[in-house]
Amino acid sequence: MSSDSILTIKNLQFSYGARIIADGMDIDIERGKITTIMGPSGTGKTTLLRMIGGQVRPHAGEVRYEGKNIPDLNKDALLAARKSMGLLFQASALFTGLSVFDNVAFPIREHTQLSEQMVSHLVLSKLEAVGLRGAAELMPGELSGGMARRVALARAIALDPRLMMYDEPFVGQDPITMSVITRLIKLLNDSLGMTSIIVSHDVHDAMAISDFVYLIAEGKVIASGTPEELRQSESPWARQFLRAEPDGPVSFQYPATDYQTDLFASVE
Amino acid sequence: MYSKMTEIAVGLFVAAGVVALVMLAMKVSNLGAFSDTEGYTINARFENIGGLKVRSPVRLGGVRVGRVNAINYDQNRYEAVVEMTIANGYDRLPIDTSANIFTSGLLGEQYVGLEPGAEEEYLGSGGVIELTQSAIVIEQLIGQFLLNSAE
Amino acid sequence: MIEAIRLTGEAALRVLARLGRATLFISQVIAGLPMLLRRFSLVVTQLYEVGVLSIAIIVISALAVGMVLSLQMFYTLRDFGSEQILGQVVALSLVRELGPVLAGLLFAGRAGSALTAEIGLMKATEQLSSMEMMAVDPIKRVVAPRFLAGVLSMPLLAAMFSAVGILGGYLVGVGLLGVDSGAFWSLMQANVDFYDDILNGILKSVVFGIIITWIAVFEGYDAKPTAEGVSRATMRTVVHSAFAVLAFDFILTALMFGGR
Structure with a gap:
């Protein structure tokens, strides 16, 4: 445990029926750093972010954010905690009925009593930070996927959160947008003094900007360390994942009955 | 927004x-x-009110002046008591005014028709009309007609 | 056999659970209503979406219904020589029954389905979820203003339906078929009671407004967050609202007009 951690997850348990998402997971996020949580798709990384945000209750374990255990908070305290968090959804989740400007202004208008002039000032500065000030009057439907994600990012940082979470920020982006977003995450983290958590299965871009990496599979942390430490790791999981080998501890085959049994069962 | x-x-x-x-x-x-509040109440007794209903109109020379407020049956005198509200503007109904129950058209709605008398005194609130003629009940008419033609 | 009983029981439990969820949901929505007093602009926007955009279909349908009603009634009434009571017949049918019920059915089809689809899509595209993460309660911010706008719009739309329907009846009855204009209005006035007929009709439309909007926002919020889930929820809103309107119309009619 680091002395200056913003978020500590201890012995986390969660499952959707038979599908295990977390089975005694321990994660520690250090303040001011970029931490990446990596794992094969379908391991419930998004659910993990939702548990940090308090939208999903873990079955057991602690999610301690700035000293408060999120699952224990009542509604008001949870809302207060969320005000200092930002979450960039994989689907961007822009409000389709509002313009780009109004989307970014939404959290500001909801949580502050600022004058319209101040709101406009703030919104334009956030849009400028993601390089889309010129798109303020567009509607979300008119944006490309990459632009929509940047607008969503501007909206997520509108109230200067202390903890910023990114859910698969690199998925489905062209290489240029990908590097733009990578740079933005790094830039925002350093210039605004935020702490960042990236959930991803993209090895290279995430590793490039991360200070610390957790590798998870089957509900457990199977390797952790700085990117450099992980590359040197002898763990078979880490090797398979980081070198993108098709077979290893993570099987190519979805669990099934014996192939031959299946084949002959249909003949009978 | x-x-x-x-x-x-x-x-x-x-x-x-x-x-x-x-x-x-x-x-x-x-x-x-027309509304019930602005008016005074008079009563009339009928042997038979036919199809008269609460809120049926009350007419004076064909002009609507009020409406039926309540219909009760007096068990002592075996008569129907019709309570009517008359608009305040029509406050000079002589005490010998008569009331009939008419039907507008052959099958239309029934209403109370008032016919002013000749007395100098006027009906006040709570006044009772003594001269009444009951509703013409079509079944009775037909019955009488059949009886007469049979003779 | 036992299997059949088990399945029936399961289905019954599912229906009960849904009803329970819907009730808890609406209580949360109602708890969010006072906040709207300070931010009435949210309701105004929804009054536009729910109310103003429904006017066209309400007015056109009402005109058509009033005209047809007048035409049909006229020939039947003429056989009895009492075509003067056309105005009364048209007005009473519209004010007591057709106004609230038809306006309700049209409202469910136009505004109810749109509400469900909108809220369902916001759920499917994680807009509601992201709102939660911005520490904004979507029930208060998204659902409550829509619910209030629906409940406020319905009686106004039903009143418009009745009024326009009567005008349509007047156009055909007096303009086309030659019923005396004076008799049309005066017999109507003599036989339509403000409290018994008009207020009861409005009361009906208020009840319908609450039920339809409740169903619509709940179905949207409870929809499976997929394209198929949203389209099913939209379909359910229209079907369930229609059943609910007809069932409650029967109950309310029995309560209001049954006593005479």
Whole structure:
């Protein structure tokens, strides 16, 4: 445990029926750093972010954010905690009925009593930070996927959160947008003094900007360390994942009955 | 977030809804024509009121002057008691005014028709009309007609 | 056999659970209503979406219904020589029954389905979820203003339906078929009671407004967050609202007009 951690997850348990998402997971996020949580798709990384945000209750374990255990908070305290968090959804989740400007202004208008002039000032500065000030009057439907994600990012940082979470920020982006977003995450983290958590299965871009990496599979942390430490790791999981080998501890085959049994069962 | 046009459209919507309500109240219903509060009450006794109902009109020379307020049956005298509210403007009904129950048209609604008498005194609130003629009940008429033609 | 009983029981439990969820949901929505007093602009926007955009279909349908009603009634009434009571017949049918019920059915089809689809899509595209993460309660911010706008719009639309329907009846009855204009209005006024007929009709439309909007926002909020889930929820809103309107119309009619 680091002395200056913003978020500590201890012995986390969660499952959707038979599908295990977390089975005694321990994660520690250090303040001011970029931490990446990596794992094969379908391991419930998004659910993990939702548990940090308090939208999903873990079955057991602690999610301690700035000293408060999120699952224990009542509604008001949870809302207060969320005000200092930002979450960039994989689907961007822009409000389709509002313009780009109004989307970014939404959290500001909801949580502050600022004058319209101040709101406009703030919104334009956030849009400028993601390089889309010129798109303020567009509607979300008119944006490309990459632009929509940047607008969503501007909206997520509108109230200067202390903890910023990114859910698969690199998925489905062209290489240029990908590097733009990578740079933005790094830039925002350093210039605004935020702490960042990236959930991803993209090895290279995430590793490039991360200070610390957790590798998870089957509900457990199977390797952790700085990117450099992980590359040197002898763990078979880490090797398979980081070198993108098709077979290893993570099987190519979805669990099934014996192939031959299946084949002959249909003949009978 | 929303424009002036939206505000105006919603304003028009609410105004149109209120206009529709006012039209229903004033033009369609009896609220505009007559209300129970502004009037005085008189009673009339009938042997048979036929199809007269509460809220049936009361007419004086064909002009609507009031409406039936309540209908009761007096068990002591075996008569129906019809309580009517007459608008305050028509306060000079002589005490020997007579009341009949008429039908507008052959199958239309029934109403109380008042016929003013000649006395100098007027009916006040709670006054009773003594001269009444019951409703013509069509079944009785037909029965009498059949009886007569059979003879 | 036992299997059949088990399945029936399961289905019954599912229906009960849904009803329970819907009730808890609406209580949360109602708890969010006072906040709207300070931010009435949210309701104004929704009054536009729910109310103003429904006017066209309400007015056109009402005109058509009033005209047809007048035409049909006229020939029947003429056989008895009492075509003067046309105004009364048209007005009473519209004010007591057709106004609230038809306006309710049209409202469910136009506004109810749109509400369900909108809220369902916001759920499917994680807009509601992201709102939660911005520490904004979507029930208060998204659902409550829509619910209030629906409940406020319905009686206004029903009143418009009745009024326009009567005008349509007047156009055909007096303008086309030659019923005396004076008799049309005066017999209507003599036989339509403000409290018994008009207020009861409005009361009906208020009840319908609450039920339809409740069903619509709940179905949207409870929809499976997929394209198929949203389209099913939209379909359910229209079907369930229609059943609910007809069932409650029967109950309310029995309560209001049954006593005579």
